[in-house]
Amino acid sequence: MKYAIISDIHSNLEAFKTVLKKIENLAVDQIICLGDIVGYGPSPNECVEIVRENNITCILGNHDRAACGMIDPVYFNPIAKQAVLWTRKNISQDNSQFLRNLPTTIEYDNFLVLHGAISDPDKYLINISDTEEEFPLLADQKIGFFGHTHIQTYFTYLGGVITQSKNSEAVVKDRAKYLINPGSVGQPRDRDPRASLLVYEVDRDKKRLTYKRVDYDIGATQKKIFEADLNPSLAQRLSYGY
Numbered sequence: 001m002k003y004a005i006i007s008d009i010h011s012n013l014e015a016f017k018t019v020l021k022k023i024e025n026l027a028v029d030q031i032i033c034l035g036d037i038v039g040y041g042p043s044p045n046e047c048v049e050i051v052r053e054n055n056i057t058c059i060l061g062n063h064d065r066a067a068c069g070m071i072d073p074v075y076f077n078p079i080a081k082q083a084v085l086w087t088r089k090n091i092s093q094d095n096s097q098f099l100r101n102l103p104t105t106i107e108y109d110n111f112l113v114l115h116g117a118i119s120d121p122d123k124y125l126i127n128i129s130d131t132e133e134e135f136p137l138l139a140d141q142k143i144g145f146f147g148h149t150h151i152q153t154y155f156t157y158l159g160g161v162i163t164q165s166k167n168s169e170a171v172v173k174d175r176a177k178y179l180i181n182p183g184s185v186g187q188p189r190d191r192d193p194r195a196s197l198l199v200y201e202v203d204r205d206k207k208r209l210t211y212k213r214v215d216y217d218i219g220a221t222q223k224k225i226f227e228a229d230l231n232p233s234l235a236q237r238l239s240y241g242y
């Protein structure tokens with residue numbers, strides 16, 4: 001099996017389309033999205049519709065929950081909150097309903113799919129210390145794919161020790177547990193503005209992770225953000241990947 005794992009599209013149509021084109025050439029069996037299809041960006045309907053039309057397996061992110069009215073964005077920063085309210089106003093009822101019906105997590109035979117953390121869907125797993133209470137919660141599934149931080153990285157738990165890596169390739173060891181973030185499609189925050197995705201390959205004798213980064217037309221997305229009257233900082237940060 002070959003999976004493309006993506007996350008945090010955030011209504012960035014140009015990044016999303018470019019990533020899907022890349023995935024097309026990779027001949028994967030399944031695409032899995034770890035949530036936050038919408039929020040921040042100017043194209044919520046287009047992005048949700050692509051997910052629906054392509055039958056992309058997807059879970060619910062915190063921005064999705066806020067955009068479809070399942071939660072109020074009380075803990076969001078002012079700019080994120082503004083973007084949530086903009087998205088609520090601009091998303092179609094049908095697409096909003098689609099978001100409401102998404103699951104919060106999905107359990108596969110040998111991996112778990114989540115947005116934030118296992119203990120709390122809103123928790124950010126940024127540093128090793130953030131993952132300490134998460135690894136014991138990974139039981140049968142030794143791998144958890146998560147998003148939310150918009151940072152391409154993975155944590156390994158082996159022999160009681162947790163390490164963090166930003167390598168772009170890795171062979172998955174059967175003795176270890178992993179928490180793996182594919183990075184963000186539509187709003188990377190690891191100082192690399194290119195859209196991020198992850199390929200997870202499961203062969204009979206080997207499991208392998210390969211990260212990919214792709215350039216997309218950032219200027220086109222920025223123009224739409226300005227035209228939509230979203231906060232201009234949401235456009236500027238795309239240039240820096242932060």
Ligand code: ZN
Nearest residue numbers: 008036063148
């Ligand atoms: Zn996000």
